[in-house]
Amino acid sequence: xxxxRYRTGFAAMAAAALFVSACSNAxxxxxxxxxxxxAPSASPSAASSDATHNDADVTFAQGxxxxxxxAIEMSDMLLGKQSIDPEVISLADEIKNAQGPEIEQMQGWxxxxxxxxxxxxxxSTAMPGHDMPAHQMPGRDMGKMPGMGGxxxxxxxEADMAALQNAQGAEASRLFLTQMIAHHKGAIMMAQQxxxxxxxxxxxxxxxNIVSSQQAEIDTMQGMLDK
Numbered sequence: 365x366x367x368x369r370y371r372t373g374f375a376a377m378a379a380a381a382l383f384v385s386a387c388s389n390a391x392x393x394x395x396x397x398x399x400x401x402x403a404p405s406a407s408p409s410a411a412s413s414d415a416t417h418n419d420a421d422v423t424f425a426q427g428x429x430x431x432x433x434x435a436i437e438m439s440d441m442l443l444g445k446q447s448i449d450p451e452v453i454s455l456a457d458e459i460k461n462a463q464g465p466e467i468e469q470m471q472g473w474x475x476x477x478x479x480x481x482x483x484x485x486x487x488s489t490a491m492p493g494h495d496m497p498a499h500q501m502p503g504r505d506m507g508k509m510p511g512m513g514g515x516x517x518x519x520x521x522e523a524d525m526a527a528l529q530n531a532q533g534a535e536a537s538r539l540f541l542t543q544m545i546a547h548h549k550g551a552i553m554m555a556q557q558x559x560x561x562x563x564x565x566x567x568x569x570x571x572x573n574i575v576s577s578q579q580a581e582i583d584t585m586q587g588m589l590d591k
Contacts, residue, residue: 420561422479424571425470427517427554429481432463434519435547438528442540447533451588452540455581459544462577466570473567518550541585548578548585 439456442448474481520528520543531539551574558571 415564415566417473417477417564417567418562420558421564421567422474422477424554424558424562424567425474426479426482428551428574429467429470429474431517431519431547431551431554432467435463435544435551436460436467438520438525438540438544438547441525441528442536445532445536449534449537449588452537455584455588456540459581466574469566469570473564516550517554518547520547538589541589545582545585545589548582551578 436459439460442456443453471481524543528536528539528543555571555574555578559568559575562568562571
């Protein structure tokens with residue numbers, strides 16, 4: 365009888381141990397099931413850390429870089445002259461100070477994206493009667509290309525640039541303001557396209573700043589001309 369009691373007690377202890385083990389496993393499974401969703405949650409954050417860009421962003425940077433470069437060239441022409449209205453000199457300095465850093469920033473984006481600093485040349489597949497916009501033409505010195513006056517997002521032609529180079533005094537100030545108003549209007553058109561179609565946040569933000577700042581400068585320059 366005593367041995368029988370021992371066997372019964374041992375069986376009860378074994379059953380209790382199995383029950384505790386099962387509960388422990390169930391708890392572990394429950395914890396792992398509740399914690400498992402945390403792993404996929406890292407995926408969206410990783411994706412959001414990589415700022416994406418599209419073709420509109422590339423086109424914006426490739427077009428705005430030579431556009432800004434010409435504005436700086438025009439400003440340098442004016443700043444090298446004598447007897448220029450101090451207000452116009454101040455404006456030319458502001459244009460250089462604003463657009464120089466933007467050029468460097470856009471060049472950095474293109475390098476980061478593995479894109480060329482200038483678009484590929486036009487090919488024979490272009491539709492007849494549809495001239496390629498000036499900002500899409502290859503080459504950095506857009507101001508040295510003839511026959512582009514006013515038609516390529518405000519880009520100046522070779523003749524326009526020569527006229528500014530040769531003007532002096534009040535005439536140089538007037539010509540600079542007139543040309544730069546057209547130039548700024550073209551930049552605003554390009555920036556608006558980026559706002560509408562771009563994807564890279566920093567590029568869209570720059571485009572918004574270009575629209576607001578250059579429209580303010582247009583208003584200022586128009587006021588100078590109206591005096």
